[in-house]
Amino acid sequence: MQVNPDRLLNRISRMNAIGALPGGGVCRLSLTDEDKAARDLLAAWMREEGLEVKIDELGNMYGIRQGRSSLPAVAIGSHLDTVTTGGKYDGTYGVLAGLEVINVLNENKVQTDRPVALINFTNEEGARFAPDMMGSLVVSKPHLRDEIWEAKALDSGQATIRQELKRIGYLGEVACGSIPIDYYLELHIEQGPILEHERINIGCVEKVQGIYWTEYELHGRAAHAGTTPLAVRKDPGLLASSVNVFIRQLAEQVPGQLGTIGLMEFTPNVINVVPDRVRMITDLRNPDHDKLHQAQRQLDEFILVESEKSGIKVERTERVRLAPVDFSKEVVEVVATAGGQLKLSTRHMVSGAGHDAQMMAAVSKAAMIFVPSVGGISHNINEHTEPADLVNGANVLLQAALRLAGAV
C-alpha cells in the first residue's frame, strides 16, 4: 500500500489557492475568512472520504474513521493556519497527508482495530492570536477553555477567539479533550537545514526544544533628537537595540541556544523624536531546559543593569514558557521502523519549532515525522520541499498509522 502522489500534491495545491500570496506562499491567518475557506474545503474532503466531522469548542476539526474496536483513536494532525508570510507546507502538508492516508485506507478497504482521527488544530501559528498551539493546548488542558476564548486578536480590532470562531461558523460543541486518543502522529516539514544538509529522508522527532517568549515594554522619555544631549536621554529604542545585539551574543555562546527578536515597535516612531517607548518580544529556545532557563536569566540581568543605567522603566510579561517535551519512545521507534522498511534513510532529531504534537504528548503517546526543507527556509514564501520528499513522508505516516491502529 502506498499513497497516491498526484492526489496528495493536487490537494496541497488546491488548498494553497486559498490565501495565496503574489510570488508564492500563503497567508491564512487563524480565524480569518481565508481560514474559514480552508476549513470548509477540508470538511468537504473529509465528508467525501466518509469521515464523521466533529468541531470542538476551540474550533479544532476532527474527521473520524471508525475502527473495529472501541479503543481510543490513533490521531493524525497538524494545522491549516499560516503566518503572514507563510509557506505552502508548514501545517497544510501534515493535514493533507493525513487525509491521503485515510483515502488509501478507504480505497484498499482496510479495517483498523482503532479508529483513525484526522485533526486540523486551531491557531497553531500564534500569528494573529497568542499563544500559539492554541487548539492543541486546550485539548490537553480543557480547563483553559474560558481563558483562551477571551484571547484578543493581535492585529487591528479587539475580536476575541470566541467571537471569531462564531463569526466563521467554527465554534463547535464537542468538549475539548473529550475525544479519546491514545496515539498522535504529526508529519511536518523540518523548517530547518539538518536533513537536507545530511541528505537524510526522514527525521524521527524524539524531542521538541523549550521555548520562552517574553514581552518587554520599555518606557523612556520622548525628546527632540536635535537638542537633547546624550547624557540626559532615556532612549528605549537604544536599549531594545542593545538587547537584540546581546541576545545574538548569548545565542552564540550557549550550546544549543537560539535567540530572536522578531517583533519590535517604536512609539511614536518619528524620525526626529527619541522614542517614548518600545515594545519587543524575545524568543529564546534550547533543547536543554536548564540552559534555556539560564539564558533567560542572563537576558533579564542584562536588561535590568542597562535599564537602570539609562533610566528606563521596564514592564515584563512572560508570554510563553514551554519546557522541552520528550516524545513517546514507542511511537518514535514505530516511525523509524516504517522508514527503514520503506528503505528510506532516517535519523533521530530534535524539533526546533513548537508543534501541536508537543501539546498532544501530554495526553497521548505522540511523535513527529520530519521531511527535508530546501535551504531550511520556513515562515517564508520561498519555503519548499521536493515532491519526492513529501511523498516519502506521507508513506512513512501511512505505515506508522497502520502499525499503531492495528492493521499490520
Place this chain on the structure above:
Amino acid sequence: MQVNPDRLLNRISRMNAIGALPGGGVCRLSLTDEDKAARDLLAAWMREEGLEVKIDELGNMYGIRQGRSSLPAVAIGSHLDTVTTGGKYDGTYGVLAGLEVINVLNENKVQTDRPVALINFTNEEGARFAPDMMGSLVVSKPHLRDEIWEAKALDSGQATIRQELKRIGYLGEVACGSIPIDYYLELHIEQGPILEHERINIGCVEKVQGIYWTEYELHGRAAHAGTTPLAVRKDPGLLASSVNVFIRQLAEQVPGQLGTIGLMEFTPNVINVVPDRVRMITDLRNPDHDKLHQAQRQLDEFILVESEKSGIKVERTERVRLAPVDFSKEVVEVVATAGGQLKLSTRHMVSGAGHDAQMMAAVSKAAMIFVPSVGGISHNINEHTEPADLVNGANVLLQAALRLAGAV
C-alpha cells in the same frame, strides 16, 4: 512699550485647546483637521488686528501690517503644527508672540518704516509629511513647489500635500517667495537644557547645526525563529539594532555630534519570524559640517561592512542634507542689544533643532531668539517654559522688530 503677558498666555492657551492631548501637550499634525482649526483661529486673530491675510501656494499664512515705506518687510514667523506628542510652545509660541508684538504696535499706534509680516509656515515638523520645514523651504526655493506638492503623507493613506491643502481650504494663490522680506525673526523655546542650566534668559542664536536624515531599508530573509541556525540567518533587525548601538558610540566620540534612530519598523513584525526587512531613518547632527559629513561616512561604512557580513541588501535614500546655517550677524546683534536693554542675561548659541529661520536665512537676514526649556524637554507633552521666560522672549522680539522695522 511692553507685551501684555495675560493676552499672550491666554492666546497660547486658547490655541492649545485645539488638538489637546490627555495629560497635557498637543497633537496638531500638519494639514489635519486640527491644523485647519488652528489656522482658522489665527486668521481670525490676524483680521482682528487689521492685518491683510495672504495664503501662498504651500499654505503658508501671512498677516501683513503696512509700513510707511514700500521697503521689503520685517517678518516674524514660526509654525502651528506639532509632532504627535507635541508640547504647547514649540512653534505656537513664536507665532502668537509675533501676533502679540503686532497687537502692541496697534494699541500704541506705532508706525514703522517697513511692513511687519507675521508668518505661520506649513509643516515645519515633518511629522506627517517629509521633508520638515517644508513651507519655508519652498519660500526660499520656489522652483521646488511642484515636487513638494506631490509629497505623500507618512501616515495612512496616499494623500499629497496639494490634496490636503485643498481639502482644508489652505491652497492659496500667492506665489511662494513673492512677498518681499528683508529681515526674518523667529522666537522659539530652546528645546534643550543649555539656557536653563546656565540660568540665562535669552539665547541669541547665531547658527543652526547641520542635519542629515538617511533612510535605510534593510532586506534580509524571513525565517523561522526556532529552526533557523544562527549561521544561515539574514536578520535585518539585528543589523538595524547594531546600527543604533553604533550611532550612539559615534555620537559619544565625535565632538558636537548627535545621533538618533527615532523611526524603526520591523516587517512582518511577528514574534517567531526573523524579520524579512527593516526600515529605519538615522538622524545625525553637528554644528561643524566636516565632522557631520565624516560621521555620516563612518555610519555608511559600518552598515556596508556589517550588511556584507550578514548577507543583507541595503537600500539607502538621502532624505535630508542640511548644512549648518549661519544667521545674520547684524540681526543677532540687534537681538543681543534688545536683550541687554531689557536687562536680561543673554548668550550667543547654536540651535540643535532645525527651524524655518534657517530656510529664511537663504533669502533674508535672519536670526532666532531662544528662551529656556524646563529640563530641556521638547517633542514631548511635558515640554514647559516658565511664563516669565515666555514674556521675556516676547519683549525681546518686540524690541528687535521695532529696531529692524525702523520705529526706534
